[in-house]
Amino acid sequence: MSKILVIAEHLDGKLNGATARAVSAAAAVKPEGIDVLVLSDAPDAVATEAAKIDGVSKVLTVARAENAHPLAAVLAPQVAQAAVGYTHVFAPSTTFGKDLAPRVAALLGVGQVSDVVTVESSHVFTRPIYAGNAIITVEAPASQTVVATIRTASWPAAASSGSAPVEALAIDVALPSHTRFIELKQGKSDRPDLQGAAKVVSGGRGVGSKENFDIIYKFADRIGAAVGASRAAVDAGYVPNELQVGQTGKIIAPELYMAIGISGAIQHLTGIKDAGTIVAINKDGEAPIFEIADIGLVGDLFKILPELERALD
Amino acid sequence: MKILVGYKRVVDYNVRVQVKADGTGVVTEGVKLSANPFDDIALEEALRLREKGVAEEVVIVGIGPADLTAHLRNGLAMGANRAIHVTTTEAVQPLTAARVLLKLVEKESPGLVIVGKQAIDDDANQTGQMLAALWDRPQATFAGKVEIADGKATVAREVDAGMETLDVDLPAVITTDLRLNEPRFIKLPDIMKAKSKPIDVIELGSLGVDTGDHLKITHYAAPPKRSKGVMVKDAAELVAALKHKGLL
Numbered sequence: 001m002s003k004i005l006v007i008a009e010h011l012d013g014k015l016n017g018a019t020a021r022a023v024s025a026a027a028a029v030k031p032e033g034i035d036v037l038v039l040s041d042a043p044d045a046v047a048t049e050a051a052k053i054d055g056v057s058k059v060l061t062v063a064r065a066e067n068a069h070p071l072a073a074v075l076a077p078q079v080a081q082a083a084v085g086y087t088h089v090f091a092p093s094t095t096f097g098k099d100l101a102p103r104v105a106a107l108l109g110v111g112q113v114s115d116v117v118t119v120e121s122s123h124v125f126t127r128p129i130y131a132g133n134a135i136i137t138v139e140a141p142a143s144q145t146v147v148a149t150i151r152t153a154s155w156p157a158a159a160s161s162g163s164a165p166v167e168a169l170a171i172d173v174a175l176p177s178h179t180r181f182i183e184l185k186q187g188k189s190d191r192p193d194l195q196g197a198a199k200v201v202s203g204g205r206g207v208g209s210k211e212n213f214d215i216i217y218k219f220a221d222r223i224g225a226a227v228g229a230s231r232a233a234v235d236a237g238y239v240p241n242e243l244q245v246g247q248t249g250k251i252i253a254p255e256l257y258m259a260i261g262i263s264g265a266i267q268h269l270t271g272i273k274d275a276g277t278i279v280a281i282n283k284d285g286e287a288p289i290f291e292i293a294d295i296g297l298v299g300d301l302f303k304i305l306p307e308l309e310r311a312l313d
Numbered sequence: 314m315k316i317l318v319g320y321k322r323v324v325d326y327n328v329r330v331q332v333k334a335d336g337t338g339v340v341t342e343g344v345k346l347s348a349n350p351f352d353d354i355a356l357e358e359a360l361r362l363r364e365k366g367v368a369e370e371v372v373i374v375g376i377g378p379a380d381l382t383a384h385l386r387n388g389l390a391m392g393a394n395r396a397i398h399v400t401t402t403e404a405v406q407p408l409t410a411a412r413v414l415l416k417l418v419e420k421e422s423p424g425l426v427i428v429g430k431q432a433i434d435d436d437a438n439q440t441g442q443m444l445a446a447l448w449d450r451p452q453a454t455f456a457g458k459v460e461i462a463d464g465k466a467t468v469a470r471e472v473d474a475g476m477e478t479l480d481v482d483l484p485a486v487i488t489t490d491l492r493l494n495e496p497r498f499i500k501l502p503d504i505m506k507a508k509s510k511p512i513d514v515i516e517l518g519s520l521g522v523d524t525g526d527h528l529k530i531t532h533y534a535a536p537p538k539r540s541k542g543v544m545v546k547d548a549a550e551l552v553a554a555l556k557h558k559g560l561l
Contacts, residue, residue, distance in 0.1 A: 011474060071479070072442065073451050095472040099454045102407070102439035106446035111408045111527025114437045128536065129436050130330045134339050137532040144527075178485075179451040182467070182478040195473070199560070223561060231491070241457070241471050241492060247433070248491055250473070256560045266329060273536065277560060279551065294542040297551050307548035312561065 002031035002122045004088040007079060008038045008050050008059075009070075009096045015049040017196045018092035020157035023053050025150040026090050027158065028119035033057040037082055037169075039075050041068040052160040060169040069181035070096055076103035078171045083108060083145060087122070093149035093251075094195070105147035113138050113148040115251075127151070131247045132270040152195060153253035153274055187240050191217075194243065197226035199256040200275075202245055204268075205232035206261020206282065206301060213238045216260060219305050222312065228252070230262045246271035261301050264289025281305075314424030314483075316359040317417065318393065319410075319441075320373040321349040322384040323434040332535045339533060348387060351429025354489040357496040358459060359427050360392045367461045370394045372421065376405050376413055382512060389507035390499045396510070401517040403524070407435075411443035412522045418448055423484060425466070430455050430488040441488035451481035454488040 004026040009016040019036065026034045035058045036050045043061035050059045060082065066074050079100070083089050089104060091097035093115045105112040118126045123140045125148065140146045194200065201220040207213050213233070220227045228245040229238065245252055247270040257275035262268060264280070264287055272278060273292070280293035283300050290296045297304060324330055325345040332339050348356075359371040373388040375381045376399040385396040399413055418426060431438035445452035453459075453468035457476060460467045461483070470477045471490045517524070545551045555561040 072454070073445065076446060095455060095470075098438050099442065099452070102442035103446040103452065105439070106408065106411060106443035109408075111406055112437070112439050113528060114439060124531070126534075130324070130339060130434055131326075131436065132536055133330045134332045135534045135536055136530050137534075139529040139531050141527070141529075176449075176451070178482040180480040182480055184472070184474060184477045186475040235492065240475065242473060242475050247436070248431070256555070267326070273539075277555075277558060278539075278542075279555070290542070290544075292539050292542075294539070295551060295554050296542055296544045297547070298544070299547075304548050308552060311549045311552040 002029050002087045003085065004029060004031045004034045004090055005083055005086040006034060006036045007089070007091040007097070007100065008036050008046060009092055009094060010038065010040065010046040013042070013045045015046050016092070016094070017157055017193070018094050018097070018152045019050065020053050020160065021152040021155040022090050022092045022150040023055055023158045024155040025116055025119060026088070027055045029088065029122050031088070035060055037062070037079065039067045039078055041065050047166045051164040051166055052162050054159045054162045056162055056164040058164055059166045061166060062169050062171050064175075066175045070100070071179050071181060072100045072103045073179040074175050075100055076107055077173045077175065079104045080107040081171050081173050082169060086145065088146040088148065091149050093151045097149045101147055101149050108145050108147065110144045110147055111140070113140060113146065115151040116148050117151050117154040131266050132273055133266070151251060153251045187242050191220065192224065192226040194226045194228055194245070195250055195252055197254050199223055199225035200228050200252060200254045201225045201258045201260065202228035202230065202262060203233055203238070203260050204230035204262030205236060207233060207238060210238045215302065215305050219309060222309055225256070225258070226254075230268050259289050259293070260305070262289055263287045264292070314368045315370045315372060315421060316362060316368045317414070317421060317423040317426045318352070318356050318359050318371060318373045319414065319426070319428035320352045320356060320375050320385065320388045321429070321432050322346050322375065322377060322381060323349045323432055326350055326433055332533050336532045336534060346384070348384065349429050349432045351431060351489050351491070353496040354491065354493050355427040355429050356388055356391055356393060357494045358489060360497075361494065362461060368424070372397060372423070374399065374414065374417055376401060376410060376517065378402050385512055386507050387499065389510040390503040391497065392503070394510065396512040398512050398514045399517050399520070400514060406527050407437045407439035408443055408527050409522065409524045410440045411447055413517065413520060414440070414444045415447045416520045416522060418444070425484060426486045428486070428488050430490055441486050445486040448486070451485040452488070453479050453481050453485060455490040456487050457490050457492050459487060459493065
C-alpha cells in the first residue's frame with residue numbers, strides 16, 4: 001500500500017493553497033495514509049491549518065531555525081530523511097516545489113515526475129510536455145520512492161474540515177551553510193491570488209504601457225478578478241514578472257479567463273488551457289487566441305473595457 | 314574561474330509539435346531544431362561573466378547523437394571557448410543528465426555551472442537542482458540577476474511571490490529564467506572561427522554513469538481539444554453571455 005508525504009508550502013506563517021491541491025492528487029493514489037510535512041522555524045500556525053485539510057492522516061513538523069526561509073539546499077536533506085518509510089513524496093509544482101523536489105529526488109537517487117495532471121494508478125501518471133502540446137503517460141519504477149510535483153491548476157483544493165494530529169519530527173541531519181537568504185521583494189496586492197483565483201483578467205502587449213495597465217486593474221477589481229499578464233507585457237515592464245501566465249510563468253485554471261490585448265503565443269496558451277471559459281478581446285481578428293477562446297470579441301480594448309463596465313452597472 | 318554551461322538541442326520553440334497517431338512519440342523528423350532558449354540565456358550569462366573578467370573560460374556541454382556537433386558549433390560561434398559532446402543515441406532523462414554533468418564537473422572543476430531552468434521539450438525543470446544535490450553544492454534556480462564577487466554569487470530569483478535574493482558560495486549551480494539577459498546574435502566571422510574551436514567527444518557509456526531507466530514513458534497523446542468558441546459583436550453581448558454562464 002502507498003503512504004504519501006506531501007511537502008507543505010507556506011509563507012509568512014500562512015499555508016499556501018497549493019498544498020491542499022497536492023493533497024487532492026495524493027488522495028487520487030488511494031493511499032493508506034497522507035502525511036503533510038511542515039518545515040519551518042515556527043511551524044505551529046501552518047501545521048494547524050494543514051491539519052484541517054481533508055484526507056490528511058497526520059501533520060509532521062520540523063522546527064529548526066535554519067528553516068526560516070525555504071532554501072532548497074537546506075530543506076532537501078531533511079525531506080529526504082523524512083521520506084524514509086513513504087512510497088511517494090509530493091510537492092506542488094510552484095516555484096517552491098520545482099526548486100526543492102528535484103533536489104530531494106536526486107538525494108534519493110530517483111527520477112522525478114514533474115507537473116502531474118492525472119493519477120492513473122499508484123505508479124502511473126500523466127503530465128504535459130512541449131508546452132502542453134502533448135500529454136505523456138509516465139510509469140515510475142515500483143521499487144523506488146516516487147517523487148512528483150503536482151500541477152496545481154489540474155487539481156481542486158481538498159476541503160478543510162478535518163482535524164489530523166500534529167507531531168513534531170526530529171530530523172538529525174547536518175545542514176549546509178553555503179546558501180543564505182537575503183530578502184524577498186513581494187508584490188503587494190489586495191487582489192485575489194493569481195494561482196487560486198476563480199476569475200483572472202490578463203493584459204498583453206496590446207495594453208501598450210504601464211500606465212495603460214490601470215484599465216486592466218480597474219476592470220479586474222470591478223469583477224473581483226486576479227490580474228495576469230503575457231510575457232510581452234512583463235518584458236515591456238508594464239507589470240512585475242510574478243504576474244506572468246504561461247509555460248514559464250504560472251499555469252492557472254480559473255473558471256473565467258479574460259485575455260485582453262494578448263495575441264496567444266503557444267507559450268501563453270499553455271498557461272490557460274484548463275481554464276473553464278476563455279474570453280478573448282483583441283483588435284486583430286486573426287490572433288491565435290481566438291482559436292481557443294470560448295467567447296471572442298474583436299475590437300479596441302480601450303473602447304470595450306469601459307463599455308463592459310457600463311454594461312455591468 | 315571556469316564556467317560549465319548546459320547546452321541542449323530541442324525542437325524550436327515556434328514549432329507546434331504533433332503527436333504521432335500511434336502514441337509512440339511526437340514527430341521530430343524534418344522539424345526545426347534549435348538551442349533550448351533558456352540555455353542560450355545561460356551561455357550569454359557565462360560570456361558576460363567572462364567579459365567582466367569574472368571567468369576565464371566558458372565550456373558548453375551537449376548530450377546527444379553524433380549530429381549534435383552542428384548545434385555545439387553554434388554555441389562556440391556565440392563565444393564559448395570549447396565544447397564537450399557526450400554522445401548517446403538514447404533519450405536522456407534529467408537524473409542521467411545530472412549524473413553526466415557531475416562527472417564532467419569532477420573532471421573540469423568549474424567555479425560555476427549554469428543551465429537553463431527547463432528544457433522546452435520535456436518541461437521537466439530538474440537537471441540543475443539534481444546536479445547541485447549530487448555535487449552537494451548550492452543552487453540558485455530561476456535566476457533573474459546574477460552578481461559574482463568574493464567567491465560567492467548573489468542571485469535574484471523569480472519566485473511566485475516576487476523576487477527573492479540569495480547568497481551562495483561558489484562553486485554553485487545557477488539555472489536561468491527568461492529575464493536574466495538578452496542572448497546575442499551570432500555573427501558570420503564567428504561561425505568561421507568556431508570551426509577551429511575544440512570539441513571533446515566522450516561516449517556516455519565510458520563515463521561510468523548509471524543510466525538505468527528511471528521513468529518509462531508508455532504513451533503520448535494529443536491534449537484534449539476545446540470545443541469551438543463563439544464570437545460576440547459588442548460589450549453588451551459579451552456581458553450577457555457571461556451572465557448566462559453564471560460567470561458575472
